[in-house]
Structures are given as structure tokens and as C-alpha cells.
Amino acid sequence: MAVLFRPFFSIDDPVWVPALREALGDLDFRVWPDCGDPADITAIVGWEVFPEDRNSWPNLKVILSLRAGVERFLSSPHYPPGVKLVRMIDPGLTEGMREYVAAFVLRFHRDIDRVETDAAAGEWPSSIPVGAAQRTVGFLGFGHLGQACVPVLQPFGFRLRGWSLSKKSVPGVESFTGPESFESFLAGTDILVCLLPLTPETENCLNAHTLGLLPRGAYLINAARGRHLVEGDLIPLLDSGHLGGAALDVFRREPLPAGHPFHAHPKIIVTPHISAITIPQTGALIIRQSLETILGGEDPPGLVDFAKGY
Ligand code: NDP
Ligand code: OXD
Numbered sequence: 069m070a071v072l073f074r075p076f077f078s079i080d081d082p083v084w085v086p087a088l089r090e091a092l093g094d095l096d097f098r099v100w101p102d103c104g105d106p107a108d109i110t111a112i113v114g115w116e117v118f119p120e121d122r123n124s125w126p127n128l129k130v131i132l133s134l135r136a137g138v139e140r141f142l143s144s145p146h147y148p149p150g151v152k153l154v155r156m157i158d159p160g161l162t163e164g165m166r167e168y169v170a171a172f173v174l175r176f177h178r179d180i181d182r183v184e185t186d187a188a189a190g191e192w193p194s195s196i197p198v199g200a201a202q203r204t205v206g207f208l209g210f211g212h213l214g215q216a217c218v219p220v221l222q223p224f225g226f227r228l229r230g231w232s233l234s235k236k237s238v239p240g241v242e243s244f245t246g247p248e249s250f251e252s253f254l255a256g257t258d259i260l261v262c263l264l265p266l267t268p269e270t271e272n273c274l275n276a277h278t279l280g281l282l283p284r285g286a287y288l289i290n291a292a293r294g295r296h297l298v299e300g301d302l303i304p305l306l307d308s309g310h311l312g313g314a315a316l317d318v319f320r321r322e323p324l325p326a327g328h329p330f331h332a333h334p335k336i337i338v339t340p341h342i343s344a345i346t347i348p349q350t351g352a353l354i355i356r357q358s359l360e361t362i363l364g365g366e367d368p369p370g371l372v373d374f375a376k377g378y
Pocket of ligand 1: 161211213263265266292317334345378
């Protein structure tokens with residue numbers, strides 16, 4: 069059994085290769101393009117698949133994604149049929165997402181951008197703040213990452229709700245399931261956090277109609293995928309005051325082109341897909357654990373269900 073790593077980003081060689089080598093040191097670990105005999109390769113670790121992956125590895129059993137979201141693998145014509153796919157569930161990445169979501173929930177909750185602008189303009193108004201207990205944070209997609217945000221937000225007293233396909237029993241969080249509850253979920257959400265996987269069912273789910281169902285003045289945090297949002301629908305909702313602001317980490321085109329209207333809009337905060345990144349030290353250990361689980365004949369956490377698309 070040999071594990072092949074396919075570097076993709078410029079930081080992979082100096083960062084990921086040593087981390088994986090350390091975690092997988094006692095296994096037969098190879099780095100593309102030094103693959104050796106293709107028949108040895110039973111597992112591939114990487115960010116996506118490439119044209120030669122479809123037919124080159126006669127004994128390939130599993131692909132271990134370094135990304136949490138796996139739509140690029142699933143939609144690729146190069147994905148080798150019959151090979152299992154495991155998505156990344158990394159404690160380092162999870163910590164990053166928790167921090168990102170908490171940072172923007174608090175920023176929107178305290179209306180920091182408006183008060184900062186007012187103060188800079190010489191305005192010094194006093195107003196009675198809305199308490200966290202009067203604010204509902206709704207997780208659109210309440211899986212690993214959505215649920216991981218609960219312990220950081222709960223102590224502030226926010227009302228929390230999550231929308232998912234299957235019912236969740238998380239203490240203190242109202243669970244909404246399936247398309248039939250989508251509208252009532254949105255209608256009661258003041259700060260919407262999108263953490264859905266990108267699938268045919270979830271693509272374009274943030275649009276004029278659905279965002280229009282949020283209460284007036286609501287906020288959007290999209291840390292999932294750019295294709296969840298119909299980009300052209302957002303600015304009119306912000307300009308009309310229906311939405312109070314949006315923090316966007318992901319876009320249909322990345323990097324977001326210079327001159328894109330999101331860059332200049334006063335109510336949009338653009339971050340460059342940095343909300344949560346797989347951390348080599350912790351991620352490499354997860355790859356190790358997944359391989360051990362697979363070698364033991366079991367399915368590791370994060371095994372992708374091809375029928376569901378995530
Ligand atoms: P999970 O698979 O753990 O959670 C996905 C959640 O979405 C689940 O609750 C699932 O329901 C729900 N869901 C999926 N499809 C539907 C649907 N059609 N209707 C209702 N609910 C649905 O994924 P993670 O939490 O680990 O990650 C979520 C996404 O975040 C990733 O797919 C990725 O795209 C994105 N991401 C973005 C990053 C960034 O840097 N911006 C970093 C990491 C991830 P159920 O629980 O019932 O299965
Ligand atoms: C991921 C991402 O899916 O970085 O891991 O977006």
C-alpha cells in the first residue's frame with residue numbers, strides 16, 4: 069500500500085510535504101510526480117483530481133481530500149469511478165471557522181461598522197443596544213462546522229437555530245429540517261450564517277426571494293461557497309435596507325475580480341476565502357487516522373455520500 073500526495077498550491081511543498089511525511093512516516097509515502105509503480109498506489113491525498121487520476125491507478129481505493137468541501141471532486145470528469153472519497157474534518161480548520169463566525173456575528177450584532185462610520189463623521193449618538201438574547205443566529209447547514217460554532221456563541225446568550233436535512237438535538241438550538249421548514253427558519257433569523265455544502269439542491273439558495281424572507285435589517289455571513297449566493301441579488305437588498313450587511317468569504321470567481329461591486333460596497337465585507345483553512349499539523353494527523361480506520365476495514369469520519377453530494 070502506498071499513499072500519494074498531489075501538491076497543488078505553492079505552499080504545499082514547504083508545508084504540507086513535511087507535515088504529511090511526519091504523520092505518515094512509517095507508511096510508503098510518495099509525492100507526485102515520483103509515484104513509482106502506479107499499481108502500488110492505494111490512496112491519494114490532495115485538493116482535487118487531475119486528468120490522469122481517472123485511469124492511472126489500478127488499485128486506488130480512496131481519495132482523502134484536504135478540503136472540507138468536496139464539490140470539485142464530485143463534479144470532476146476525472147474522478148475515478150468506484151473510489152471512496154473522504155472530506156477533511158480538521159480541528160485546526162474548525163477552530164478557524166468558529167473564530168470567523170464569532171467575529172462577524174459580534175461585529176454585526178454590535179453594529180460596529182455603522183458606529184465606527186458615525187464616530188468618524190463626528191456623530192456621537194447614544195442608543196440602547198439590542199441584547200444578544202433578542203438576536204437569533206441561524207446556521208444554514210448545521211453539520212460539523214455549524215455545530216462547532218455553538219459553544220462560542222451560546223455564552224453570549226444569542227438565540228440559535230440550525231437548518232439541516234436530518235433533525236439535530238443540540239441543547240439550546242432549535243432544529244429546522246428540510247425544504248418545508250426553510251421559510252420559517254429564515255423568517256426568524258437575524259444573522260444568517262451559511263455553512264452548507266455546495267450541491268445541486270443548495271446552489272443559488274441565497275437569492276432575492278430567500279434573503280427577502282429574513283427580517284428587515286438582517287445580516288448575512290457566507291463562509292460556505294460562492295455559488296450559494298446569486299451575487300446580483302445581494303446589493304439591491306443591502307441598498308434598500310432590507311439587509312444590514314454581509315460578510316462574504318467565498319465568491320463565484322476567486323480571487324474576486326478587482327472592480328467587482330462587492331469590493332466597494334459599504335455594507336459588504338470581503339475576505340479572501342480565509343475563514344477556515346486546513347492546518348497541516350492537525351490535518352496531516354487526520355489523514356493518518358483516516359488511513360488507519362480504512363486499513364482496519366471501517367469507514368472514517370467524513371466519508372462522502374455520493375448520492376447526497378457531500
Ligand atoms: P457537513 O457535511 O458537516 O455539514 C453540512 C450541513 O448541511 C449538514 O447539516 C447537512 O444536513 C446540511 N445540508 C446539506 N444539504 C442540505 C440541504 N439540501 N438542505 C438542508 N440542509 C442540508 O459540512 P461542514 O460543516 O464540515 O462544512 C460545510 C461547508 O463549509 C463545506 O461543504 C464547505 O463548502 C464549506 N467550507 C468553507 C470553508 C472556507 O474557507 N470558506 C472552509 C471549510 C468548509 P445533515 O446534517 O442532515 O447531513
Ligand atoms: C474547504 C475550503 O472546503 O477551504 O476546506 O473552502
